[in-house]
Amino acid sequence: MLKIDNITKRFGEHIAVDNLSLQIPEKELFGFLGGNGAGKTTTFRMILSLLDPTEGRILWNDEKISYNKSHLIGYLPEERGLYPKLKVKEQLIYLAKLRGMPANESIKSLERWLERFEISHYIDKKVEELSKGNQQKIQFISAVLHEPKLLILDEPFSGLDPINVEMLKKAVIDLKNDGTSIVFSSHRMDHVEELCEHICILREGKAVVQGNLQEIKQSFGKKNIIIHSEDELQFLQEVEGVLDYKATMQGCVLQIEEERIAKNVFQALQEEVFVRKFEIEEPTLNDIFIAKVGEKYE
Template identity: 65%
Template sequence: MVLQIDNVTKKFGKFTAVDQLSLKIPEGEIFGFLGANGAGKTTTFRMILGLIDQTEGKIRWNDEVIDYSKTDYIGYLPEERGLYPKMKVKEQMVYLGRLRGMDKKKVIKELNYWLERFKIEGYLEKKVEELSKGNQQKIQFISSVINQPKLLILDEPFSGLDPVNVELLKDAVIELKNKGTTIVFSSHQMSTVEELCEHLCIMQNGRPIVHGALTDIKRGFGKKNLLIHADFNLDFLSEIPGVLKAKEVTEGVRLQIEDESVSQTILTAIQDKGFVRKFDLLEPSLNDIFIEKVGESYV
């Protein structure tokens, strides 16, 4: 099933939250949405889910409009968490599962699987308010996948989690993808998007400013990074033509250069000055691309 967004615009009065957005997201793929707060990501998710109507354009899933009849096949983790704090985990999941057409036995089977998967088996009869923030987030995630959705939308799923729990959730997302679930998610964690996504869209002021395969986006960016660690002062490298930025890091100095050919000029300039411990030519990171396209003030 393909999720297709064609020339979608959403206006709230005179304010345009999403402006002429067109995307095609294939079945079984993890697709990343990036952008500063207010870029239009959450509004796009809510339009996909049919929670709000678009002003213009069409959204289709398998060539059909997403409506209430299809909610049994969709999972959604909103950025604003919405669990019932006074309810126990088990009764909450049974309630949510029944709303999606599941019988109690199947809900309990899925719930037990995910509780074990997230190493929180003992929380079945606990109230949500008794759990830590991280474990509440795990339960919220479980609520979005309890029905084995074919389309899963995750709005900032990793925010507020420690590194161990981020890895647990990432592994779960990859597992779902490998089982055929189409996953669309937003995140401010560039390294996570870079690790999980083949395709992505960077939005600014409601418009897509970068869109496509991650490999193509990096290739099209052109600029490279060069990491050098030496036992002599490297400050003079910032004056070499083609060096755009120089930043001291724990490993030495990190240079942004116009293209790969500049690295040869730099290598010639340093080869007789002392011992060079590291000289690595690196692809641009997604963080580099995001900062340049969206602006340093947002990061």
């Protein structure tokens, strides 16, 4: 288990992380969310012991993470760190060696990952000759080549097209199912919602939401109603308890303050228009993020 115990990080007068406490179970995929400057990357660097907390402590399996545990940890930073002039094979073998992995094992592992990501033909290419998306795949492979037990991914899907995003998501899920504990951040709410059971949303270094995602949704209170109709629906904005109205190509999406308001909306529709679809859904993670942080990320 990764335990973050009342950590604070100050840079002069600036508080980057403010009294953060979390427990992240083993073999789980945990999501960190927040806008720019929220404290995600600083938290990751403290987990890795690249930065020391000003206050508090971080323990993994009841021990402080130090250099002698580096072979058990993988890290994909938001700011990429590949050597552009090195060939892919040379680079990956070198990075694996830094993690204590024998060359023969690293060659087998890198060949397996290159094949999985459909880039085996780039093994002898210089990194600078690869597209941004393929460089991102190499960066990911460098973080998992040595089969870490704890994997930290900072914006892992950045720069990837939808097909390659799905490829990497499948790899992340497989690593988790094989027993790797994974902590990752993303500005894409849909990725976090799809992959994570537990989350933490940071705002100005403080945790404003944390816990089980489904429980967070259920306790949020607000619900969405999806309505499909070819008729005009703007009159629904006037129904008591409707908080937000968004027109869609098929009709609209309403946000209501609680589920009982749906009955009033349905009655108003029956009196005015023909409805092809009426569905109540849980709030999305994007809804919760906007409510708690006040910023929207697509």
